[in-house]
Amino acid sequence: MEGKNVSFPNTFVLLGFSEYPWLQIPLFAVVLVSHILTIMGNSSIILLSMMEPRLQTSMYFFLDNLSLLDLCITCTIVPQLLINLWGTEKTITSWGCITQLYMFTWAGYTECVLLAMMALDRYVAICHPLRYSLIMHPWACVCMAAACWSSGLANSLLQVTLTIQLPLCGHHTLEHFFCEVPALNKLACGETTTNDLSFILGAIPFLLMSPLMVIVSYSLIGRAVLKLPSAEGRHKALSTCSSHLVVVTMYYGPGMYMYLQPPASSTQAKFLSLFYCVITPLLNPLIYTLRNKDVKEAWERILSLQGGRKAFQAR
Numbered sequence: 001m002e003g004k005n006v007s008f009p010n011t012f013v014l015l016g017f018s019e020y021p022w023l024q025i026p027l028f029a030v031v032l033v034s035h036i037l038t039i040m041g042n043s044s045i046i047l048l049s050m051m052e053p054r055l056q057t058s059m060y061f062f063l064d065n066l067s068l069l070d071l072c073i074t075c076t077i078v079p080q081l082l083i084n085l086w087g088t089e090k091t092i093t094s095w096g097c098i099t100q101l102y103m104f105t106w107a108g109y110t111e112c113v114l115l116a117m118m119a120l121d122r123y124v125a126i127c128h129p130l131r132y133s134l135i136m137h138p139w140a141c142v143c144m145a146a147a148c149w150s151s152g153l154a155n156s157l158l159q160v161t162l163t164i165q166l167p168l169c170g171h172h173t174l175e176h177f178f179c180e181v182p183a184l185n186k187l188a189c190g191e192t193t194t195n196d197l198s199f200i201l202g203a204i205p206f207l208l209m210s211p212l213m214v215i216v217s218y219s220l221i222g223r224a225v226l227k228l229p230s231a232e233g234r235h236k237a238l239s240t241c242s243s244h245l246v247v248v249t250m251y252y253g254p255g256m257y258m259y260l261q262p263p264a265s266s267t268q269a270k271f272l273s274l275f276y277c278v279i280t281p282l283l284n285p286l287i288y289t290l291r292n293k294d295v296k297e298a299w300e301r302i303l304s305l306q307g308g309r310k311a312f313q314a315r
Helices: 002-007 021-051 058-086 094-127 129-135 138-164 181-185 193-226 231-260 266-290 293-314
Strands: 011-014 091-093
Touching: 011 094, 021 058, 021 266, 021 293, 058 091, 058 094, 058 138, 058 266, 091 094, 094 129, 094 138, 094 181, 094 193, 094 231, 138 181, 138 193, 181 193, 193 231, 231 266, 266 293
Parallel strands: none
Antiparallel strands: 011 091
16 A cells, blocks of 8 residues: 555646746636636537527537537636646645546547547538438437547546556656646656557547548538539538638647647647647637627527516516
């Protein structure tokens, strides 16, 4: 038991942004506001699609799953980040660290596959519009979403279970603001070849195959759009894909740079992770709603109904 405690400490020190003491209070304010807006924005998308029958389609079903993943990521990472930014102790319990490892890895890999499924949905909608409702029927969407979540969970269980079994020899200081697999692997005092190989092989289907599926889907979409006779039709088809393309770029870009490139400096990795954990979940609901006519109309109908109820009660 004593050796086990030395191998895996009861607490970890998260250095985070402690090398920039002048930045911690401003960063705390930015992260806090972003966290509140992220919860409000993603929760509102889920609730809106449940209340509005016109939004109960495959596109919004996958968008609900994306919002749920963003909530998982931000609620797993950000509260501890806020505590460490505000306080003097930059620590996290071992169980808190393990929870972050499993939840962040699960949500991250699931989102990789989900974005590919969303690209496939857009491909069917634009290239096979007459068969769209037949191909993307509700059970097919449920099975696709289940495949995303289960594949992410399986890879998370494998990667994290291997990681927490590494001998740390009392090392418990992480050059990061949360617990993730690569950061914990760096603390190991034993052989990590198996873990590194497992991490790389496990990441290939998610960080290479999923983006490749997105590229193929949008290549076929682009070819189909160019064949449309009217400029209005081309513009309408492209507008349905633009939001997803922006989200894909924000997600895959930092992820592939961090995990498929040679190790970057710790400061660079921390700011890229901050963008992924804080900024991306905040921007996703804004990107999908600001230019979305269906969502705007749904909000207008709900607000008008609420206004009508208040006026009736006032009488």
